[in-house]
Amino acid sequence: MEVTLKIFRYNPEVDQKFHYETYTLEAEETDRVLDVLERIKGQKDGTLSFRRSCAHGVCGSDALRINGRNMLACKTLVRDVGEKITVEPILGLKVIKDLIVDMEPFFDNYKKILPYFINESPLPADGKERLQSAEARARFDETTKCILCACCTTSCPSFWASDDYLGPAALVTAHRFIFDDRDEAAAERMQIISETSGLARCHTAYNCTLACPREIPITQAIGELKMVSVTGKLD
Amino acid sequence: MGLSRNVSLSTALRYKGQGPFLTFILHRIGGLGMAIFIGIHILASFLSGDVGNAINAVYESWVFQLFIFFCVLFHAINGLRITIVDLWPKLIEHEREAIWLEWAVFIPVYAIAAFAIIRSALGG
Numbered sequence: 540m541e542v543t544l545k546i547f548r549y550n551p552e553v554d555q556k557f558h559y560e561t562y563t564l565e566a567e568e569t570d571r572v573l574d575v576l577e578r579i580k581g582q583k584d585g586t587l588s589f590r591r592s593c594a595h596g597v598c599g600s601d602a603l604r605i606n607g608r609n610m611l612a613c614k615t616l617v618r619d620v621g622e623k624i625t626v627e628p629i630l631g632l633k634v635i636k637d638l639i640v641d642m643e644p645f646f647d648n649y650k651k652i653l654p655y656f657i658n659e660s661p662l663p664a665d666g667k668e669r670l671q672s673a674e675a676r677a678r679f680d681e682t683t684k685c686i687l688c689a690c691c692t693t694s695c696p697s698f699w700a701s702d703d704y705l706g707p708a709a710l711v712t713a714h715r716f717i718f719d720d721r722d723e724a725a726a727e728r729m730q731i732i733s734e735t736s737g738l739a740r741c742h743t744a745y746n747c748t749l750a751c752p753r754e755i756p757i758t759q760a761i762g763e764l765k766m767v768s769v770t771g772k773l774d
Numbered sequence: 775m776g777l778s779r780n781v782s783l784s785t786a787l788r789y790k791g792q793g794p795f796l797t798f799i800l801h802r803i804g805g806l807g808m809a810i811f812i813g814i815h816i817l818a819s820f821l822s823g824d825v826g827n828a829i830n831a832v833y834e835s836w837v838f839q840l841f842i843f844f845c846v847l848f849h850a851i852n853g854l855r856i857t858i859v860d861l862w863p864k865l866i867e868h869e870r871e872a873i874w875l876e877w878a879v880f881i882p883v884y885a886i887a888a889f890a891i892i893r894s895a896l897g898g
Contacts, residue, residue: 607790634777699781743856745794762863
């Protein structure tokens with residue numbers, strides 16, 4: 540089949556403004572959008588810039604706006620988006636070149652919620668693992684799946700309005716540690732996410748959940764954190 | 775160097791967020807519509823004479839009544855849905871069904887009210 544890609548282009552060394560360029564090429568309907576982008580870069584226009592790494596939906600580096608919605612290019616098949624495909628950078632982050640955005644504000648927000656395991660208590664008597672029941676592990680299973688692709692955060696209208704907002708990805712990671720019964724910094728994290736740039740800016744638009752390539756129930760996780768902030772109880 | 779991070783209103787509105795995003799947008803329009811209505815209502819009460827009467831004529835017109843009833847009803851029903859899922863986050867699993875239910879309540883109630891407003895406007 541013949542596919543036509545309309546791609547957002549911006550070269551800071553040449554362009555004052557962004558523009559779109561159109562490429563037409565042959566593709567299989569089972570090709571991924573990433574395959575088509577690589578073919579354009581390899582065969583038609585070597586100046587096209589985009590991020591990719593693992594190409595298997597694990598590293599999260601090829602988050603793009605494809606036909607108006609955030610997705611990973613490596614997990615999106617041509618047959619799922621049609622013969623006319625518009626590819627643009629994700630919203631709310633500064634465009635560095637073509638489809639590449641500055642991820643620093645996203646990671647700055649992520650770091651604010653202390654995204655690492657905190658437990659200052661002595662190790663158990665055997666000096667080995669801090670054991671956890673299967674039920675306790677299941678409590679935060681969904682939110683361990685985040686790959687930090689930023690599909691969720693950059694689909695959120697509150698983040699578009701202000702990058703001070705921590706964003707769904709940071710809140711998902713906060714959920715992952717707050718509901719981990721081995722972690723001891725839940726209160727500290729709750730204080731961070733309960734500030735004005737945190738939970739209060741989630742207006743349940745639900746774009747994050749629909750955009751997540753790992754199908755994490757993000758809005759539900761944020762809802763659970765909102766309840767903790769109100770009740771002060773983890774269950 | 776790079777392009778600004780600012781997301782324009784038109785770009786934001788073109789994001790394809792499906793049903794929940796549409797309700798998010800309509801909720802904001804509803805809130806803004808009510809604020810405008812209350813604002814011009816207060817303004818009209820301070821301004822007497824032709825200017826006050828002209829403003830009264832705007833919000834008493836049947837077109838404005840259709841608009842403001844849409845704003846109030848949609849904002850109320852959508853606000854109720856958001857309040858329920860905020861109180862019981864587990865229900866967010868059923869977001870799609872909740873939005874269908876919201877439209878199922880909104881459309882007939884609004885249709886009845888719109889029928890009454892238009893019939894009254896036509897002198898029926």
